[in-house]
Amino acid sequence: MVKITPSGNITEAVRILRQSRFTTAFTGAGISVESGIPPFRGKEGIWNHYDPKVLDIGFFIENPARSWAIIKELFYNFYHAAQPNAAHRVLARMEKEGKLGRVITQNIDNLHQEAGNKMVSEFHGNLKKLKCLSCDREYNAIKINLEELPPTCRECGDILKPDFVFFGESIPSSALMESYEAAGISDVFLLIGTTGEVMPANQFPPMAKANGATIIEINPEPSLYTNTTTDLFLQGKATEIMKKIEAGLFSPSLNDN
Ligand code: NAD
Numbered sequence: 442m443v444k445i446t447p448s449g450n451i452t453e454a455v456r457i458l459r460q461s462r463f464t465t466a467f468t469g470a471g472i473s474v475e476s477g478i479p480p481f482r483g484k485e486g487i488w489n490h491y492d493p494k495v496l497d498i499g500f501f502i503e504n505p506a507r508s509w510a511i512i513k514e515l516f517y518n519f520y521h522a523a524q525p526n527a528a529h530r531v532l533a534r535m536e537k538e539g540k541l542g543r544v545i546t547q548n549i550d551n552l553h554q555e556a557g558n559k560m561v562s563e564f565h566g567n568l569k570k571l572k573c574l575s576c577d578r579e580y581n582a583i584k585i586n587l588e589e590l591p592p593t594c595r596e597c598g599d600i601l602k603p604d605f606v607f608f609g610e611s612i613p614s615s616a617l618m619e620s621y622e623a624a625g626i627s628d629v630f631l632l633i634g635t636t637g638e639v640m641p642a643n644q645f646p647p648m649a650k651a652n653g654a655t656i657i658e659i660n661p662e663p664s665l666y667t668n669t670t671t672d673l674f675l676q677g678k679a680t681e682i683m684k685k686i687e688a689g690l691f692s693p694s695l696n697d698n
Pocket residue numbers: 468469470471472473474475478479480481482483486547548549550551565633634635636637638639659660661662664677678679680
């Protein structure tokens with residue numbers, strides 16, 4: 442039975458996290474909102490302004506210049522400037538201090554790695570790399586001139602595609618395997634800033650719960666998980682709640698108990 446406690450039961454969350462043997466953080470676009478990156482869905486979501494077909498692999502292959510023009514505007518004009526926020530940093534500290542086993546992220550922004558997390562499964566790839574559609578040669582996106590679109594491969598001349606998962610593409614097999622493993626071994630799944638609408642990523646929190654994990658959720662709004670899967674809902678922004686969790690988790694007085 443879900444406990445909805447506005448800005449609330451941090452103490453309970455800290456108790457659960459402290460006792461956990463293996464915690465997995467499962468993150469969505471919401472954790473990066475306070476780094477200045479808009480989510481896809483919701484009131485401020487980008488799909489209110491753009492047609493999602495630009496990220497369909499079939500459309501991209503047929504219309505690379507049209508897709509790239511929007512992709513550049515959506516991702517490459519400002520993502521490089523985004524920095525990890527306090528929520529990313531607390532997850533990195535938790536991993537370093539043995540309180541977090543893995544991050545499964547649906548994000549493509551690289552901010553978990555930039556904050557310092559090492560055990561990151563990128564369910565939808567990463568935008569910092571571009572890959573040639575023909576010869577698979579990889580490029581660092583920041584070094585590619587995006588003034589002329591679409592960008593092309595220096596080796597074979599074919600189109601470069603951002604190395605994140607487009608609609609119609611498969612999930613990277615390593616991320617899939619690591620997610621199955623995490624859903625099998627975790628005793629806590631910490632959901633941060635995800636609607637639960639994106640398949641197949643959304644199957645992992647219920648799977649973890651079925652395997653005995655406690656589900657803690659952080660989100661300013663209820664999600665599809667809140668009344669179905671979540672055990673403890675902490676309503677609020679990722680940075681605000683994660684800073685409180687950090688204070689509880691690493692406070693010497695509490696650690697003495
Ligand atoms: P979503 O866009 O569907 O939902 C965002 C969620 O974040 C919502 O539930 C919203 O209430 C919550 N949220 C908003 N502000 C928040 C805050 N300050 N703190 C915590 N939560 C907050 O996100 P999704 O379910 O992760 O799916 C979108 C897909 O789009 C992802 O799979 C990802 O591939 C891609 N995406 C990635 C990025 C990124 O890399 N930063 C950004 C947008 C979209």
